[in-house]
Amino acid sequence: MRLAFYACLLMTGLLLGARGADAALTIQITGGTEGAQPIAVVPFGWAGSGKLPTNVGKVIANDLRRSGRFAPLADKDLVGHPHTGDEVNFQSWRVLRVDNLVVGKVQATGPNSYTVQFQLFDVFQGRQIIGYSIPAHGSDLRRVAHHISDLIYHSLTGERGAFNTRIAYVTADRKSKDDTDYELQVADSDGYHPQTILRSSQPIMSPAWSPDGKQLAYVSFEHHRSQIFVQNVASGARRVVASYPGIDGAPAFSPDGKRLAMTLSKDGSPDIYILNLSTGHLRRLTDDPSIDTEAAWMPGGKNLVFTSDRGGGPQIYEISADGGPAKRLTFDGNYNAGASVSPDGGHIAVVHGSGGNYQIAVLDLKTGLLQTVSKGPLDESPSFAPNGSMILYAAEHGNRGVLATVSEDGRAGQRLVAQQGNVSEPAWGPFPAQ
């Protein structure tokens, strides 16, 4: 566990220069936490000079709230501010009917180095569930906080947490009618620590993570045409993998990372192709006069889902990676596109258009039921968290493109708002390497 965590810190350190804190995304809560489990996260204690560089307790509380599974108490409702188990008066917390309590403290151990200690308690049994002491460097305190959120989430739900993960997205800062700055950015799952890995005066689209989280495939129009690049996130080194006449779009890594599905129109209409990344061999998967695009792999890599308008409007279809007939999956509404497959393969999230409203909807592949989880009116680009608990998507709010998250059941929603410009095309990265 430790080792994996250090590997993860090391990876962060290698990332390209972080933008200033002013560029960070801020969080707005858009949905209720009805049915969520009450939990108390006490602001962490601080033993060091000056100010605690990161409000670790706040980061943890925000993570847990964003999942929709937990309802952290407001600061004003906390009945005490213990920082260690010895200081906890369980009876006073039992009165509040909170199931669990998180306490902790940050200790300076050197210039820019810290130890973060935390304990998670079962309030009713008065018992510690987990407790860890984790060393950290200054700029990694947020990551440590996300890691702690993951440990808490795992202890209480039995599922792996996805807070200590990263997201990719595109920002477009329109300076004038003819001058827009596009940036491909990578940030923590809550939108903090944004880092620009590509900047262009022309559109950047459709970032897609490799399964190991080390590479991003994306579409860039920097040469005034579409091309698909694969870029190493840490080093910035990249290569062109598709540059055919017409569309080069919608890249998607296979679960084994060895192949890249993509949309090309070199042979006429837009169709799905599969590129073997090591041999360069390109294979055509669909051959239909209609639009076929937006391939997403099913877990295991034997099948893919994609958008096609072969039946009239855009709908989601499934096809074997070896080809053959495609099976239609969505029937509800006249517009379903841009599928993201849940990590267990049981659900797909789509853009669902109905009555002029574009919402994110989740299709249960077992029952065939489609449930909308966002409000619209211009939501798009859904992307499942690697644990399947949340969906990240792009929305229009206050005349700007923003990112938002919603719990998979649609209960809890939050917006991640950039300080300037429009944010779109989000892609939630995989779990960090174990």
Add this chain to the structure above:
Amino acid sequence: MKRLFGFLSLAVLALSLSACGTMGAKPGHKAAVVDQSTSAQGAGAGGGAGAQASGAGTEGGFQGSPINNPASPLYKKTVYFAFDSSVVNAAGQKLVAAHAKYLAAHPDVHVRLQGYTDERGSPEYNIALGWRRAQSVRQLMVVQGVKPDQISMISYGEEHPAVLGHDESAWRYNRRVLIVYTGQK
């Protein structure tokens, strides 16, 4: 309407000037270096990088040509579409026919058809839809005698909207194919 077209030609002119703008990350960030030699296909859509985002008769060789004459049917260069449709309507057919006639008579003149959509729905589906709109215009041109190699195509999908806004008053101007004259070869 006239104002819109005036703006469009200004826009493409400005685009042509800014097209050689910087690429890669900001100073102080590790730049993502492009190795152009890995781009095996080159800039296939007609011309090198930076030279393509121009057109609407602003390039040399077209001064005084009907393409730039507001009284000419060739002055209008935008075909508009209904939502999620790539069917060219009657007005669009008339406009395309005028350009097709000119292009068929001038086989050394080249155009690039740039397809766009409104902002609604999935971005990559919109790229495909913009492409199919360009294909519809191309098909009309080819059946009217334009040689296929006179025409190149690109789709920007919902990127580069002509008009900003989140309702039909903007969307109707963004669902379009722009006919861009790229020069004589």
